[in-house]
Amino acid sequence: MGVLAETASLHSIVLYYQHRKVVPEKSSCVTVVVVYYPFLFVTVSRTVRTECGGKMTGEYGSLSSPNHPKPYPHQQLCTWQISVEDGQVIRLSFQNFSLETQDVCEFDYVEVYDGADADVNTVLGRFCGSALPPDLTSSGPVMTVLFVADEGVADSGFYASFKAMPLSGTSPCEPIQVEMCRGLSYNLTSFPNIWLSISDQREAASILHKYRVLMEFGCFESFRQLVCGMFVPHCSAQSGVLQPCQSVCSTAEQQCSQTLNLFSLNWPFNCHLLPDSHDPMECSLP
Secondary structure, three states: OHHHHHHOOOOOEEEEEEEEEEOOOEEEEEEEEEEEEOOEEEEEEEEEEEEOOEEEEOOEEEEEOOOOOOOOOOOEEEEEEEEOOOOEEEEEEEEEEEOOOOOOOOOOEEEEEEOOOOOHHHEEEEEOOOOOOOOEEOOOOEEEEEEEEOOOOOOOEEEEEEEEEEOOOOOOOEEOOOHHHOOOOOOEEOOOEOOOOEOOHHHHHHHHHHHHHHHHOOOHHHHHHHHHHHHOOEEEOOOEEEOEOHHHHHHHHHHHHHHHHHOOOOOOOOHHHOOOOOOOOOOEOO
16 A cells, blocks of 8 residues: 555546446446545446337337437447337337448447347348438337447437337238348338349349449449349338339449449440339339
8 A cells, every 4th residue: 555655646536447338228337436545545436327228119119329319428339129019010210310420330320120139131221320211110020229339439329219010911022131232221122023023032132143243343332222123122011112213223324334344244224214203102212
């Protein structure tokens, strides 16, 4: 104790953020305060908890990032598991959304999964930045929402609501399983593909695989929206199965034709055959 007294000034206080732990249902920040007095060494530990994640049930509800609409804390890992009754599905809608902007959403993001497991095969989409994510619908009675924040930029976060909806036994829609086509503005599709005579999603994935060479090029995202819209079309209970809007095709053609030529691939679509509209009941904007 004498060594501490000799090297520490009278009544000096040193704060150490020694440990930060995040768990699915609550995030906790443990702050260790070390106080030096002559001939006295005292450690005081305090835990501050904020709402972060958890299990949610019922016909409807809401979830938000910690402190919303104020900036969320750094280093967050929050998991919400939403459950409704059997025979129902979950519709998730975002009302506010503002996270750190980054091209591939690696730092701060929200990721939504179809089911209880946070698995790459069930992801409905990963979102960051300030654009409002699309409404997302589960295929069954469970949906999982993940919020991740790193040590850097913190924004106002998000607020979302969910509601239970009846699962129609006659719905032609099915969850998207093709990895390349996840994270678009829709998460349900329909097969067989009535326009391209593709029997199922496995066949569609096989055809789309050859276009993955474009992933390293700047035009890939607009091209992905188009080819997924064509091969894995948008399906909804309200509007049925939709082709992409003509503007989606024109934008992709303008940006990607020369890149396709580098791989001896011809432009595969006639954009003029697609609906010249922006009405979401007539065509899709993936």
